[in-house]
Amino acid sequence: MTLKDDARTVAQALEDYDRKGLAREGIALRQPPSSQLIQSMDLQRFATEGGLTGDALRTFVEAYLDGTIKLRDPRVMGHQTAHTNDAAALGCFIDGYASNPMAINEMGPAANAIEQFYLDWMLQKIGWSVDRSQTGHPGGVLTHGGSLANLTALCAARSAADPDAWMSGPSRDLVVLAPPASHYSLARAVGILGLGENAIVDIPVDECGRIIPSELAVQIETQRAAGKVIMAVIANACQTAAGLFDPLRDIADVCRKAGTWFHVDGAHGAAASLSPDLAHLVDGIDLADSLIWDSHKMLRTPCLCAAVLVRDHRHLDAAFNQEASYIFHEKENPGFDFLGRTVECTKSALALKAFMALAYEGEAGLCGYVEALVARTLEAARLVANQPDFEIAVQPEFNILCLRLTKGQQTCSLELRKRLLARGRYYTTYVEFLGQSWIRLTLMQAETNMDDIRGLLDEIRLVARQEA
Numbered sequence: 001m002t003l004k005d006d007a008r009t010v011a012q013a014l015e016d017y018d019r020k021g022l023a024r025e026g027i028a029l030r031q032p033p034s035s036q037l038i039q040s041m042d043l044q045r046f047a048t049e050g051g052l053t054g055d056a057l058r059t060f061v062e063a064y065l066d067g068t069i070k071l072r073d074p075r076v077m078g079h080q081t082a083h084t085n086d087a088a089a090l091g092c093f094i095d096g097y098a099s100n101p102m103a104i105n106e107m108g109p110a111a112n113a114i115e116q117f118y119l120d121w122m123l124q125k126i127g128w129s130v131d132r133s134q135t136g137h138p139g140g141v142l143t144h145g146g147s148l149a150n151l152t153a154l155c156a157a158r159s160a161a162d163p164d165a166w167m168s169g170p171s172r173d174l175v176v177l178a179p180p181a182s183h184y185s186l187a188r189a190v191g192i193l194g195l196g197e198n199a200i201v202d203i204p205v206d207e208c209g210r211i212i213p214s215e216l217a218v219q220i221e222t223q224r225a226a227g228k229v230i231m232a233v234i235a236n237a238c239q240t241a242a243g244l245f246d247p248l249r250d251i252a253d254v255c256r257k258a259g260t261w262f263h264v265d266g267a268h269g270a271a272a273s274l275s276p277d278l279a280h281l282v283d284g285i286d287l288a289d290s291l292i293w294d295s296h297k298m299l300r301t302p303c304l305c306a307a308v309l310v311r312d313h314r315h316l317d318a319a320f321n322q323e324a325s326y327i328f329h330e331k332e333n334p335g336f337d338f339l340g341r342t343v344e345c346t347k348s349a350l351a352l353k354a355f356m357a358l359a360y361e362g363e364a365g366l367c368g369y370v371e372a373l374v375a376r377t378l379e380a381a382r383l384v385a386n387q388p389d390f391e392i393a394v395q396p397e398f399n400i401l402c403l404r405l406t407k408g409q410q411t412c413s414l415e416l417r418k419r420l421l422a423r424g425r426y427y428t429t430y431v432e433f434l435g436q437s438w439i440r441l442t443l444m445q446a447e448t449n450m451d452d453i454r455g456l457l458d459e460i461r462l463v464a465r466q467e468a
């Protein structure tokens with residue numbers, strides 16, 4: 001069998017998978033025990049005998065796809081994982097084949113050039129100039145995921161707040177101010193940086209968990225009076241739980257006045273900056289010192305590809321080495337070595353798939369996709385709020401909606417979700433928000449419509465009745 005034949009076999013299986021998903025055929029997810037999947041995919045035999053080509057490959061791929069969550073099924077409204085487009089998936093294929101570890105320019109010039117281009121595109125969308133003749137111009141790097149991106153950004157913040165920390169460990173009593181709703185990767189990053197999770201200090205928030213800027217100013221003063229040095233102030237665009245945005249411009253204003261580093265976790269919501277209609281949600285994002293933006297969330301890119309963007313590239317160059325700015329500077333390379341800006345050494349061609357997703361849709365296509373998902377979410381919120389037996393947690397701002405049954409308050413959303421998953425027709429997540437439990441939908445699939453939402457509500461009613 002040639003590559004072409006096997007690729008055709010895989011493409012055929014994927015097309016069937018896509019067609020069945022879009023037609024809402026069968027169930028959206030199956031969760032058999034791993035031991036059963038190991039058997040159904042015949043892993044042991046393949047490991048012993050090899051031969052994964054031709055008909056064997058077809059059987060294997062079909063068994064594999066049968067054990068996936070079918071993200072192309074509009075009834076899947078679970079995690080913030082992109083509904084990828086075909087070109088982006090082909091980007092993964094090309095990268096898998098060429099396998100260029102491109103963090104150093106000479107090890108993947110084309111991938112490296114695309115990363116530069118793609119980062120510049122993102123920087124411009126945020127509202128930053130990419131004029132490299134300016135000292136302290138913005139810069140960035142792509143990482144394998146938003147968690148690593150948050151860690152990278154906080155490394156840059158630390159190099160600004162405590163330049164000797166890289167060589168000698170923290171010499172100042174550093175704290176990070178963050179709203180309690182922040183993604184757990186930020187607490188992890190603070191732990192990894194050796195500050196101890198106790199170094200995260202809560203910023204006072206309103207009843208929906210959004211930062212209150214005036215209270216932030218007070219918190220900064222309080223911390224400083226206690227001898228602490230503020231390493232970074234973190235804001236969310238948007239929160240993971242319910243997709244709400246912190247008021248970035250006002251927070252930036254407080255940070256500017258106080259002279260503190262301002263980091264925006266825009267993993268999910270920075271994509272709002274693509275749309276003139278949604279850009280108000282991230283108003284002030286251009287005033288951040290650093291931000292992260294995941295392409296594998298709202299930019300139709302397969303897992304994973306996240307960007308760390310900084311207002312002044314020199315902080316990122318210093319993040320992992322005090323001397324990085326002259327060791328790793330542009331040298332005589334025809335391109336840029338990203339190695340100094342990441343935790344990773346070998347890095348896949350992340351920008352290739354992200355760029356191919358963009359190039360397939362065009363900027364207007366991506367913008368339309370984001371706008372359509374948000375519009376659909378608002379419509380779904382209206383529909384749910386009008387049901388006599390359901391309530392929503394909060395008016396959504398983006399494409400995340402938290403809801404629950406009101407009738408029979410004793411019905412636990414976690415238990416309901418477990419039953420939904422066991423039936424496999426709809427996929428949702430579960431979240432604690434405002435001190436209560438909710439079923440959480442993230443609309444990522446352009447084809448999800450109000451019939452799907454109605455179907456989900458009926459399914460919830462059904463499993464609740466079964467529980468009673």
Ligand SMILES: Cc1ncc(COP(=O)(O)O)c(C=O)c1O
Binds near residue numbers: 080146185236267
């Ligand atoms: C706001 C926010 N930040 C960071 C992350 C982590 O991103 P990743 O899953 O790519 O590591 C997430 C993931 O859901 C998120 O919602």
